[in-house]
Amino acid sequence: MGHSEVATKLDTLATHADQVRQLVDKQRQRIADGELATSNGLSFLEVKHHTMLSYVANLAFVAQLKLHGRQIAGHNVIQSLIEDRTVLEKMKPLEQRLKYQIDKLLRGAVVAAESAPHQTLATTDDPEKKRESDGSALAAAMLNEDALADASAFRPRPQSLAVDVREEDAEALESGVYRAPKQTPVHYEEDDGLTAQREKSERRQMERATRSRLVRDLMDEYDERPEKATATGNASVGVADSRMERLAGERARYEEENFTRLAMGKRERRGMRKKLTGLDDEFAHLTDFAGMAALESSASVSDKKAEVLERIKERKRANESTAEKVMRRRRGGNDSDHDEFAAQNMHQNKRTKFRAVKNRMSKR
Numbered sequence: 001m002g003h004s005e006v007a008t009k010l011d012t013l014a015t016h017a018d019q020v021r022q023l024v025d026k027q028r029q030r031i032a033d034g035e036l037a038t039s040n041g042l043s044f045l046e047v048k049h050h051t052m053l054s055y056v057a058n059l060a061f062v063a064q065l066k067l068h069g070r071q072i073a074g075h076n077v078i079q080s081l082i083e084d085r086t087v088l089e090k091m092k093p094l095e096q097r098l099k100y101q102i103d104k105l106l107r108g109a110v111v112a113a114e115s116a117p118h119q120t121l122a123t124t125d126d127p128e129k130k131r132e133s134d135g136s137a138l139a140a141a142m143l144n145e146d147a148l149a150d151a152s153a154f155r156p157r158p159q160s161l162a163v164d165v166r167e168e169d170a171e172a173l174e175s176g177v178y179r180a181p182k183q184t185p186v187h188y189e190e191d192d193g194l195t196a197q198r199e200k201s202e203r204r205q206m207e208r209a210t211r212s213r214l215v216r217d218l219m220d221e222y223d224e225r226p227e228k229a230t231a232t233g234n235a236s237v238g239v240a241d242s243r244m245e246r247l248a249g250e251r252a253r254y255e256e257e258n259f260t261r262l263a264m265g266k267r268e269r270r271g272m273r274k275k276l277t278g279l280d281d282e283f284a285h286l287t288d289f290a291g292m293a294a295l296e297s298s299a300s301v302s303d304k305k306a307e308v309l310e311r312i313k314e315r316k317r318a319n320e321s322t323a324e325k326v327m328r329r330r331r332g333g334n335d336s337d338h339d340e341f342a343a344q345n346m347h348q349n350k351r352t353k354f355r356a357v358k359n360r361m362s363k364r
Contacts, residue, residue, distance in 0.1 A: 048088070058080050
């Protein structure tokens with residue numbers, strides 16, 4: 001950038017500064033005369049304008065320090081600039097959320113100013129240039145340009161707070177099918193796929209817990225059966241060794257049943273050789289108890305389900321009739337139900353025989 005360009009930009013800056021000073025002086029005079037009301041305004045915009053004014057003043061002070069060749073590192077004005085910039089950045093999302101309300105209030109103020117002939121807001125000091133902007137354009141100019149384009153997205157929607165029951169009733173009458181209201185609590189029917197997935201996860205956790213070193217050590221400690229030992233005489237078998245023994249047993253059983261010999265690949269031979277010659281890591285099983293909490297929770301849930309089902313069965317048995325008990329006994333009821341049914345049947349037979357003998361005696 002040459003000296004001529006710098007001089008031109010400085011002249012333009014000085015001209016704009018003079019125009020701003022004249023406009024500010026006019027606005028101050030109108031405020032002093034009572035033409036413009038500055039009280040009871042939006043505190044959000046007031047804070048924003050004061051912060052912006054402080055930011056511009058601090059920038060001008062930094063420019064002055066640089067012109068005089070003074071150091072700005074560690075100066076208090078830098079801290080003030082950072083604080084003002086942080087406040088302005090934090091206010092941007094709030095301004096986007098409040099843009100609809102602010103625009104509505106400013107539009108009302110502009111309409112009121114246009115209705116009064118002596119209280120029009122001057123947007124330029126050029127008398128030959130006619131103001132061609134309406135209330136909405138002036139309000140948009142007074143707002144920040146980086147706000148959201150669609151400000152109506154943040155307008156309040158009272159219709160979303162309540163459900164129109166009349167429309168739902170009319171739709172139900174037209175179709176003839178009952179539809180439950182949206183705000184009525186409905187029981188959540190779990191998907192079969194989710195149920196199967198949860199049961200599969202519980203089975204996987206159960207299998208993982210039974211293969212853990214912690215469970216096997218507890219079984220070896222409290223079990224009364226003889227302790228298992230390998231062919232090498234080592235009683236404490238690791239998880240990898242037990243898995244190898246299980247796979248070897250399955251291979252041998254398949255070969256015996258099908259009268260064939262299964263070939264072992266290079267990868268399987270290499271893995272078996274590595275596991276046989278490698279050392280067993282004693283610290284590899286420290287996290288075996290991690291799945292015990294999930295196992296206990298699944299067991300408690302299963303116990304609760306069993307208790308609920310048992311209570312439901314008892315309630316049904318207490319309310320069912322004799323014929324239902326007969327049908328259940330034929331389908332395979334328990335012994336207590338069978339004994340109860342036998343006692344009731346015996347009592348009924350006795351009453352029938354007594355009535356038959358009484359009828360014969362009365363006829364004689």
